Amino acid sequence: xxxxxxxxxxxxxxxxxxxxxxxxxxxxxxxxxxxxxxxxxxxxxxxxxxxxxxxxxxxxxxxxxxxxxxxxxxxxxxxxxxxxxxxxxxxxxxxxxxxxxxxxxxxxxxxxxxxxxxxx
Amino acid sequence: xxxxxxxxxxxxxxxxxxxxxxxxxxxxxxxxxxxxxxxxxxxxxxxxxxxxxxxxxxxxxxxxxxxxxxxxxxxxxxxxxxxxxxxxxxxxxxxxxxxxxxxxxx
Numbered sequence: 001x002x003x004x005x006x007x008x009x010x011x012x013x014x015x016x017x018x019x020x021x022x023x024x025x026x027x028x029x030x031x032x033x034x035x036x037x038x039x040x041x042x043x044x045x046x047x048x049x050x051x052x053x054x055x056x057x058x059x060x061x062x063x064x065x066x067x068x069x070x071x072x073x074x075x076x077x078x079x080x081x082x083x084x085x086x087x088x089x090x091x092x093x094x095x096x097x098x099x100x101x102x103x104x105x106x107x108x109x110x111x112x113x114x115x116x117x118x119x120x
Numbered sequence: 121x122x123x124x125x126x127x128x129x130x131x132x133x134x135x136x137x138x139x140x141x142x143x144x145x146x147x148x149x150x151x152x153x154x155x156x157x158x159x160x161x162x163x164x165x166x167x168x169x170x171x172x173x174x175x176x177x178x179x180x181x182x183x184x185x186x187x188x189x190x191x192x193x194x195x196x197x198x199x200x201x202x203x204x205x206x207x208x209x210x211x212x213x214x215x216x217x218x219x220x221x222x223x224x225x226x
Contacts, residue, residue: 035215037163045155045163045206047215059213062121095162104210106153106168113162 002026002109004096009114012086020081020114022096033099034072034079035107038092038116048094049081053102063089086118122211124218131224138197140221142190142207150209152190154183157220158203166205167192199225 008020022034036048049060049070058070069082079096093115097107125143132138142152152170155163165174167183170190180195190209194201202225207218 037217044204044220045157045208045217047208047217050215059215061214097163100165100168100174104215105151106165106208107155107163108165108168108174110162110164 002098004098004109004111006094006096006111006114009094009116011117011119013120014087014118016086017082017084018086018116020083020094020096020116022079022081022111024077024079024098028074029072029077029079029098030074031102033102033104034070035097035099036068036070036079036081037095037097037107038090039095039113040089040092043092046092050099050104051079053099083116086116088118090116091118092116122209122214122216124207124209124216126205126207126218126221128219129222129224131226132194132197134199134225135196138194138201138223138225140192140194140205140207140223142192142218143188144190144209144216145188147188147190147209148185150211152183152185152207152209154181154192155206155208156201156203157206163206194223197223197225201225 072079093113096111098109100106153168157163170185
């Protein structure tokens with residue numbers, strides 16, 4: 001059974017950093033694009049970042065560009081999201097999601113999410 | 121920037137067909153997918169590449185994409201289908217989600 005488990009969330013002060021991890025079990029990460037998607041309390045889904053199946057291509061939402069960095073380690077079946085210069089607007093549940101394939105046309109496996117609260 | 125627009129809410133009677141629209145410029149030149157999200161749960165992909173159903177998704181879920189509008193149709197809607205639905209597309213450089221539609225079955 002394919003499972004994605006996010007970790008690393010918590011309460012952090014504005015301006016500080018946090019690193020989220022997504023551990024994948026049940027299937028290899030290789031060959032699939034990996035995404036981070038967030039959802040602020042009571043709001044809709046907001047895409048954050050994607051990394052290509054081989055890690056060579058990374059794309060970011062404008063709202064996090066320059067502050068967040070996505071990475072992957074296919075040998076460890078793990079994806080990470082480094083989040084710097086956090087602000088209250090980054091408060092959300094962060095989901096790791098696997099692409100349907102190496103393209104960016106859908107996400108068919110999602111983790112349970114990890115909550116990030118940015119507050120002083 | 122590319123945007124996807126969905127109606128905030130749609131209501132349907134049990135057993136009837138529900139249609140949820142997603143509008144965006146030149147949308148039929150992009151692949152659209154749809155997610156279902158129930159309260160307190162992670163999203164679930166129900167349609168991808170406009171019309172494809174992932175394994176395990178009931179046949180009553182179908183999709184279409186023409187012109188500037190993509191549509192998710194749920195035929196024979198059941199109470200368990202009550203949820204938020206999001207459309208999503210790739211605009212060539214970023215993933216875009218629609219604002220979401222709350223489907224109420226009453």
